[in-house]
Amino acid sequence: MLEYSFMQNAFWASIFxxxxxxxxxxxxxxxxxxxxxxxxxxxxxxxxxxxxxCGQNPVLGAFVFTxxxxxxxxxxxxxxxxxxxxxxxxxxxxxVGVAITIISSGKLHANADSxxxxxxxxxxxxDLIMIGVLSILSVLTLTFLYHPLLxxxxxxEAAMIAGVKVKTINYIFSxxxxxxxxxxxxxxxxxxxxxxxxxxxxxxxxxxxSFRQTLLLxxxxxxxxxxxxxxxxxxxxxxxxxFTALVSVAVLALVLLGKKVAVTVRTSLENQHSA
Amino acid sequence: MIQVKDLTFSYTGSPPYVLNQLNLEIxxxxxxxxxxxxxxxxxxxxxxxxKFLKPTSGQILxxxxxxxxxxxxxxxxxxxxxxxxxxxxxxxxxLLKLKDKQETDANLQKVGMLPQKKKxxxxxxxxxxxxVRIARALLGSPDLLLLDEPSxxxxxxxxQEIYALLKALNQKNRITVIAIEHNLxxxxxxxxxxxxxxxxxxxxxxxxxxxxxxxxxxxxxxxYA
Numbered sequence: 001m002l003e004y005s006f007m008q009n010a011f012w013a014s015i016f017x018x019x020x021x022x023x024x025x026x027x028x029x030x031x032x033x034x035x036x037x038x039x040x041x042x043x044x045x046x047x048x049x050x051x052x053x054c055g056q057n058p059v060l061g062a063f064v065f066t067x068x069x070x071x072x073x074x075x076x077x078x079x080x081x082x083x084x085x086x087x088x089x090x091x092x093x094x095x096v097g098v099a100i101t102i103i104s105s106g107k108l109h110a111n112a113d114s115x116x117x118x119x120x121x122x123x124x125x126x127d128l129i130m131i132g133v134l135s136i137l138s139v140l141t142l143t144f145l146y147h148p149l150l151x152x153x154x155x156x157e158a159a160m161i162a163g164v165k166v167k168t169i170n171y172i173f174s175x176x177x178x179x180x181x182x183x184x185x186x187x188x189x190x191x192x193x194x195x196x197x198x199x200x201x202x203x204x205x206x207x208x209x210s211f212r213q214t215l216l217l218x219x220x221x222x223x224x225x226x227x228x229x230x231x232x233x234x235x236x237x238x239x240x241x242x243f244t245a246l247v248s249v250a251v252l253a254l255v256l257l258g259k260k261v262a263v264t265v266r267t268s269l270e271n272q273h274s275a
Numbered sequence: 276m277i278q279v280k281d282l283t284f285s286y287t288g289s290p291p292y293v294l295n296q297l298n299l300e301i302x303x304x305x306x307x308x309x310x311x312x313x314x315x316x317x318x319x320x321x322x323x324x325x326k327f328l329k330p331t332s333g334q335i336l337x338x339x340x341x342x343x344x345x346x347x348x349x350x351x352x353x354x355x356x357x358x359x360x361x362x363x364x365x366x367x368x369x370l371l372k373l374k375d376k377q378e379t380d381a382n383l384q385k386v387g388m389l390p391q392k393k394k395x396x397x398x399x400x401x402x403x404x405x406x407v408r409i410a411r412a413l414l415g416s417p418d419l420l421l422l423d424e425p426s427x428x429x430x431x432x433x434x435q436e437i438y439a440l441l442k443a444l445n446q447k448n449r450i451t452v453i454a455i456e457h458n459l460x461x462x463x464x465x466x467x468x469x470x471x472x473x474x475x476x477x478x479x480x481x482x483x484x485x486x487x488x489x490x491x492x493x494x495x496x497x498x499y500a
Binding site: 030147148150151153154155157158159160161162163164205208209210211212213214 | 356362363370371
């Protein structure tokens with residue numbers, strides 16, 4: 001199946017996604033910001049439709065609009081300190097409003113549906129270059145900002161005392177989230193995109209004994225989830241986004257079950273030993 | 276030295292003020308405990324010293340070259356966070372741009388937590404976590420150590436160890452210590468001075484006077500009048 005060029009494009013795009021998404025996701029999950037992923041994935045749909053309307057690359061459109069919304073969330077955080085969830089509602093309303101208005105206007109001469117559910121057929125060579133460049137730049141930035149991001153997530157005040165420019169890094173991180181979402185929408189689709197960011201991390205958190213190990217496990221689970229979803233969608237002729245989400249939930253359930261069984265076995269062995 | 280001059284603060288910028296016209300001088304090498312009722316402005320004063328907040332009026336001058344800060348336990352971020360003691364320390368060393376890799380282990384050794392360095396922070400007891408936070412605050416050899424309720428939620432044995440450590444750091448290493456205290460006995464036993472905040476006003480006194488006259492006084496809020 002990898003002899004088909006569309007499958008090769010999808011394969012490489014999936015590799016980029018499965019590395020970038022958990023790298024972003026681990027910081028979102030640990031900062032209790034998982035729902036930002038959901039809001040920004042809806043923002044990406046508005047960017048896609050705006051890009052298609054203007055005759056631009058939809059991935060680029062998604063990146064620009066999602067970055068704008070990510071920065072807007074950071075900016076509004078100062079105005080709604082006590083109601084931060086309201087910010088997501090505001091940005092969600094703006095994004096969905098833009099997307100629905102453009103789609104329903106009838107001026108769109110392209111199909112935006114594939115971005116809703118994800119598709120392995122639609123990743124073009126241009127998309128792949130865009131996805132590759134955004135992913136590599138994002139991973140390099142994350143590597144450079146690894147310690148500040150870790151500390152902002154763990155203890156923001158300590159980070160501030162150490163001289164970390166928390167506000168600036170939060171804005172940069174918003175753009176990184178936007179990049180991760182933009183590169184993922186082609187394959188995974190808007191509707192289940194946030195689960196790609198959060199679920200591998202949720203699974204890794206069950207097993208990780210350190211931050212570094214949790215990050216590496218998140219990437220491993222993400223590769224397993226997305227690759228299984230990609231190949232299964234080819235053979236089953238279904239949208240890859242939905243099936244990848246199902247695989248992610250199944251892997252999480254298996255890990256939780258395995259953990260429970262391991263604890264039960266260990267306890268019974270200890271009881272036998274002490275008896 | 277820390278110099279607080281005519282410091283006034285309110286979160287809205289207008290009355291009522293949380294802190295009203297505070298004046299305070301803390302010499303190098305002092306151990307000052309800040310005490311007072313809940314909501315009296317102790318943490319606000321500390322956040323002002325740390326420059327997390329800006330004074331409504333007045334100023335705080337500090338000659339400290341490096342500040343170490345030990346926050347109150349933040350269960351929201353710490354519970355379940357997959358970070359080891361070593362990662363927590365070493366990552367902070369890198370943020371401070373300290374080149375000596377040995378400093379991480381050396382500071383853990385100081386607080387007796389080196390054997391636990393591979394453990395996750397969330398698997399430690401409250402007392403052990405607090406010792407690690409103190410070890411982190413000592414990275415880069417600070418000359419000023421700020422602590423927000425160092426013994427809250429910690430067992431008696433660990434409390435004694437922590438206060439012995441703070442006293443040693445203050446007396447042997449000449450680190451100036453400013454601690455917000457709910458543990459009034461610890462404040463009296465360890466401090467060189469006590470700064471008592473009542474109704475937005477601050478009052479500096481010796482631990483002996485505070486113990487003898489205020490703790491046993493029925494005068495309450497009118498004591499300093």
